[in-house]
Amino acid sequence: MIIxxxxxxxxxxxxxxxxxxxxxxxxxxxxxxxxxxxxAVIETLTALPFEEKNFEARHIxxxxxxxxxxxxxxxxxxAGESDEKNLKTVYLIEAEEIRMCFLGNISAPDxxxxxxxxxxxxxxxxxxxxxxxxxxxxxxxxxxxxxxIVVPSFFKVPGLxxxxxxxxxxxxxVEQKAEPQEKLVIKKKDLPAKMQVVAxxx
Numbered sequence: 001m002i003i004x005x006x007x008x009x010x011x012x013x014x015x016x017x018x019x020x021x022x023x024x025x026x027x028x029x030x031x032x033x034x035x036x037x038x039x040a041v042i043e044t045l046t047a048l049p050f051e052e053k054n055f056e057a058r059h060i061x062x063x064x065x066x067x068x069x070x071x072x073x074x075x076x077x078x079a080g081e082s083d084e085k086n087l088k089t090v091y092l093i094e095a096e097e098i099r100m101c102f103l104g105n106i107s108a109p110d111x112x113x114x115x116x117x118x119x120x121x122x123x124x125x126x127x128x129x130x131x132x133x134x135x136x137x138x139x140x141x142x143x144x145x146x147x148x149i150v151v152p153s154f155f156k157v158p159g160l161x162x163x164x165x166x167x168x169x170x171x172x173x174v175e176q177k178a179e180p181q182e183k184l185v186i187k188k189k190d191l192p193a194k195m196q197v198v199a200x201x202x
């Protein structure tokens with residue numbers, strides 16, 4: 001499995017010849033949107049009502065159980081953060097016996113989905129502070145979930161139009177060190193025994 005980051009909450013997950021894209025963004029955020037063929041697009045934040053479009057790739061939005069070429073995807077609505085205009089969803093993706101949890105645009109601690117998660121191998125969590133989880137709240141959620149690998153997102157990078165804190169402040173909060181990597185290449189047997197943070201570069 002190969003994982004790349006494009007800024008904000010946008011990740012490319014490549015499992016063999018299957019490609020998943022999580023939370024693509026528009027160029028208005030100040031960064032370059034990813035452009036490549038994908039089998040499915042997964043949205044943790046969706047404007048309501050759903051717009052019916054002829055997408056080239058399958059779009060996964062909202063709570064439910066999904067499958068893309070043998071990859072299992074489960075979604076839970078963040079009820080406390082969703083309203084008539086926006087729907088926020090947390091996803092668990094299972095591929096190659098690795099369980100990945102995407103907290104996406106979460107901005108407040110929410111324990112409602114913890115009991116459904118089970119064991120989490122890789123946790124993708126906002127690490128740049130407001131308008132998402134504070135770094136202190138993120139550190140607490142990491143302890144509650146207990147992942148083997150933490151991948152921070154939504155932190156400050158060159159060109160980002162909005163204000164965000166650096167990943168260094170997050171690393172200090174979680175008492176970890178991490179040299180930025182171009183990508184994360186991982187197999188089940190490579191998962192660490194003790195939690196570590198993997199900070200990716202754009």
